[in-house]
Amino acid sequence: MVNVKPFAVEQWMDKYELTAKYNIAETCCASVSVDDLKELSDDKSSPVVDLSNKLTYGPIRGSERLRGTLANLYSVKTPTALPADNVLITAGAIQANFLLLYSLVGPGDHVICHYPTYQQLYSVPESLGAEVSLWKSKEKEGWKLDIDELKGLIRPNTKLIIINNPQNPTGAIIPQSTLEDIVDIAREKSIIIHSDEVYRPLFHSISPMDKDFPLSILSLGYENTITTGSMSKSYSLAGTRVGWIASRNRSLIETCAAARDYTTISVGQIDDAIASYALAPSCIHNLLKRNIELAKKNIDILENFIESHRWACDWVKPRAGTVAFVRFNKLGKPVDDVAFCDMLQERTGVMFVPGSLCFGEGADFKGYVRIGFVQETEVLEKGLEALRSFMEEGYEDVPAIKK
Ligand SMILES: Cc1ncc(COP(=O)(O)O)c(C=O)c1O
Structure with a gap:
């Protein structure tokens, strides 16, 4: 038996992705069907x-x-x-x-x-x-x-x-x-x-x-x-x-x-x-145009959210790909990202990926969550709306990491 560590991010996705109401943890650009592909193609x-x-x-x-x-x-x-x-x-x-x-x-x-x-x-x-x-x-x-x-x-x-x-x-x-x-x-x-x-x-x-x-x-x-x-x-x-x-x-x-x-x-x-x-x-050009436009539109929506919640979150704005790594804190201390993601999923149906569990070795990336923002815009908007309410009413219950 090969001694390989559990693949944390894949196990997290498997646990939550089918039951999430707003899956904004997904790393794929909003998926297309074969019919959509045909619609996008110039070759009908x-x-x-x-x-x-x-x-x-x-x-x-x-x-x-x-x-x-x-x-x-x-x-x-x-x-x-x-x-x-x-x-x-x-x-x-x-x-x-x-x-x-x-x-x-x-x-x-x-x-x-x-x-x-x-x-x-x-x-x-x-x-x-x-x-x-x-x-x-x-x-x-x-x-x-x-x-x-x-x-x-x-x-x-x-x-x-x-x-x-x-x-x-x-x-x-x-x-x-x-x-x-x-x-x-x-x-x-x-x-x-x-x-x-x-x-x-x-x-x-x-x-x-x-x-x-x-x-x-x-x-x-x-x-x-x-x-x-x-x-x-x-x-x-x-x-x-x-x-x-x-x-x-x-x-x-x-x-x-x-x-x-x-x-x-x-x-x-x-x-x-x-x-x-x-x-x-x-x-290919039409498919990529759709996805790059979607990414540009959605990253603006996510940026607006982050700018209006600077009291709790921070990031280095991504330049490419479908994901952002956002740090949440309370009075300067990182939140317990696993508890935060569990709580969010349970109370709002919003799915994120906890950074320390899925990307951190040792004590790295406490308080970080990975957000996949190149979903259908409506999913991102509704997910952020639910998160906005949670930030007002539930965030105080999220534990911070004690030093
Ligand atoms: C960096 C990276 N490599 C590889 C993969 C695997 O992708 P797939 O097997 O869907 O092509 C992923 C999926 O999240 C990824 O993020």
């Missing part, structure tokens, strides 16, 4: 799924169409196109991350992981026997990662640097200049960089013209880079369970494919077809 004549296709296993690594479309997306703004064979389709990014870590990391390896982040990215390497160092971003500097700290964390056996860009749970980005510094350090020591990019390309509060705007890790001219992505977040299609691993280094893909043979065979053909349709040029 082709079927989303060809129902006459026999449901064999289909292409083992994912269809040529899907892998080719993804490879083209990674080839934008790069001098060298990414071949379709450098993309491997998986059952969501969660499987992509797992396979990649299972394939590349073992006892004797050292891994450096961006923190806070999706727990899988550091708990899985730990369970595989690797030593893990957390590279802590600094909230006071807008969740900045310090390059000198990274240099200090490197050991002779450092195999992998793991980053998450845009970032869960903070909604921060790693700016382009920092990515370039990470690449320089990794290249010098031949360290592989894994960037979990499931929240690309949902950039709602930074323009592509901004000097900080980050490219995918595959676009920085370093071969030993590997990324994971998914249909779940920016593309509103979590129900397809389609994700992927892509790398500039074909041998890394082959290593992951060898492990994948034991777990996957292939991803469902219907899911592959839906993902291919959504990512086709006739649909």
Whole structure:
């Protein structure tokens, strides 16, 4: 039996998400149906799924169409196109991350992981026997990662640097200049960089013209880079369970494919077809436009709430992705975030994710909650309305953390 820590955020979501009245913990952009997708697409004549296709296993690594479309997306703004064979389709990014870590990391390896982040990215390497160092971003500097700290964390056996860009749970980005510094350090020591990019390309509060705007890790001219992505977040299609691993280094893909043979065979053909349709040029721009507009509109609503509750909450405003990490306090002391989230769910049906339980090691992130704000606007508005009433009548019952 593998000794892996419980995956706190997934267990929390499982406990509450189906009974929440206002799920504003969700990390996916408001989901779409196949009918919605067809409505969004400029191509009304082709079927989303060809129902006459026999449901064999289909292409083992994912269809040529899907892998080719993804490879083209990674080839934008790069001098060298990414071949379709450098993309491997998986059952969501969660499987992509797992396979990649299972394939590349073992006892004797050292891994450096961006923190806070999706727990899988550091708990899985730990369970595989690797030593893990957390590279802590600094909230006071807008969740900045310090390059000198990274240099200090490197050991002779450092195999992998793991980053998450845009970032869960903070909604921060790693700016382009920092990515370039990470690449320089990794290249010098031949360290592989894994960037979990499931929240690309949902950039709602930074323009592509901004000097900080980050490219995918595959676009920085370093071969030993590997990324994971998914249909779940920016593309509103979590129900397809389609994700992927892509790398500039074909041998890394082959290593992951060898492990994948034991777990996957292939991803469902219907899911592959839906993902291919959504990512086709006739649909992707309209789908992303819908989601970026939704994110921009909703973040303004959330910002208004935070501004009018400065007496109790604070944040670093996110720049990309679907989540915000908000700190609640009482007279300067952090609230007990788990009790707060339980109470909210029970009394109002509003669902948040408690930061210390789901993203904190040790005593980190007490008082923080993660809010997923790219829901249907009505859900966010009603949820914040319920929260507003709770702040007036119930907040005094929420315990603060005693030092
Ligand atoms: C950073 C990150 N990576 C991976 C995943 C897994 O996504 P999925 O398996 O739905 O593609 C999530 C889901 O919340 C996430 O936040």
